[in-house]
Amino acid sequence: MTTLLHMDASVRGERSLTRRLTRDFVEHFLAEAPGTRVLRRDLAATPPPFVDQDWITSSFTDPADRTPDMVRSLAASDELLNELEVADLLVLGTPMYNYGMPARLKAWVDQVIRVGRTFTFDLARGDYPLKPVLAGKKLVLLTSSGEFGFGPGEERSGMNHFDTHLAVLEGYLGIAERYHVAVEYQEFGDNRHAASVAEATRAVPLLARLAASFSPPRSGDADHKRP
Ligand SMILES: Cc1cc2nc3c(=O)[nH]c(=O)nc-3n(C[C@H](O)[C@H](O)[C@H](O)COP(=O)(O)O)c2cc1C
Numbered sequence: 001m002t003t004l005l006h007m008d009a010s011v012r013g014e015r016s017l018t019r020r021l022t023r024d025f026v027e028h029f030l031a032e033a034p035g036t037r038v039l040r041r042d043l044a045a046t047p048p049p050f051v052d053q054d055w056i057t058s059s060f061t062d063p064a065d066r067t068p069d070m071v072r073s074l075a076a077s078d079e080l081l082n083e084l085e086v087a088d089l090l091v092l093g094t095p096m097y098n099y100g101m102p103a104r105l106k107a108w109v110d111q112v113i114r115v116g117r118t119f120t121f122d123l124a125r126g127d128y129p130l131k132p133v134l135a136g137k138k139l140v141l142l143t144s145s146g147e148f149g150f151g152p153g154e155e156r157s158g159m160n161h162f163d164t165h166l167a168v169l170e171g172y173l174g175i176a177e178r179y180h181v182a183v184e185y186q187e188f189g190d191n192r193h194a195a196s197v198a199e200a201t202r203a204v205p206l207l208a209r210l211a212a213s214f215s216p217p218r219s220g221d222a223d224h225k226r227p
Contacts, residue, residue: 002212003037005087009094010144011044017183017197018093021142021204025045025091028208036210039083043104049076051110053207059114077111084112084173089138089211099162100161113172132175138211141166142204147189149197179207 006026010016030036055077058070066074083088094105101109115121119130143163150160163180170178183200184191 001033001037002033002088003039003086003087005039005041005083005173006090007041007043007092007094007108009043009092009102009108011102011104012095013044015129016093017144017186017200018095018097018142021144021181021183021200022091022093024201024204025142025208028205029089029091029212032209032212039072041080041083041089041108041166043102043108044115047104048080048111049108050107051077063116068070074136077114077117079110080111083116085134085136090143090173090175091140093142096143096150096162099159100164111168115132117176118172127215130172132171132174134172136176137174139170139173139178140207140211142182143180144186144201146185147190148184148192150184158225163189179211181207 004026006022007018008022010018011021025039030038052073054069054073058066058073059077061070092105095102096210097103100106105203112118118134119132121129122131123129141163145162147156149155150157150162163182167178180195181200181203182198183193
């Protein structure tokens, strides 16, 4: 049985394009794979806390030696990690904010990329001491931006710190396979935006069928090099 983690980061509620895309994707995926277990994480409704000094100290303390306060400081991280660990498929809807990911999504990333849970750290590995623990997950990334031209070789590619940042983090999130559908031109509200929305809307059911038909192996904890 597939476990699907349905995540949204947009703060725009019913007006959100990315929330509509994730809803559509999950609906179509469930039609293809009815036994799927769906976990829900709404990062706007319940923003993850920011990490702080207590969090860092606790995460680097051996679990057997943690005080009750330390255990408490990692409670939110544990909850988010428990969901991530069991998920085979992450469906993430997120806007671009200021050419990067929304703060709530970054807060989630900081909570779940944690020593001993998502990576191990060993200086014996030389210049790349971090090694991911998770593997074999699929990511369906459904994004929207107000402007356009953020793809490789396009006019704003140098301003894109959004899906490019997520791509760097994927090794630590255990992502083996990524699918990305992007809406652009939202701020222009013109024909180009309408065409972009129509294309994304058409792509989502096809993607749901594809994702439901393909299961990457849950293995391959390859060494991960930071760029
Ligand atoms: C705070 C904020 C910052 C934004 N920054 C950017 C940006 O840097 N580049 C861009 O193309 N669009 C930017 N946008 C536009 C959003 O990416 C766009 O409205 C998108 O459709 C929002 O996703 P949603 O419809 O799911 O809420 C920004 C919007 C907000 C509210």
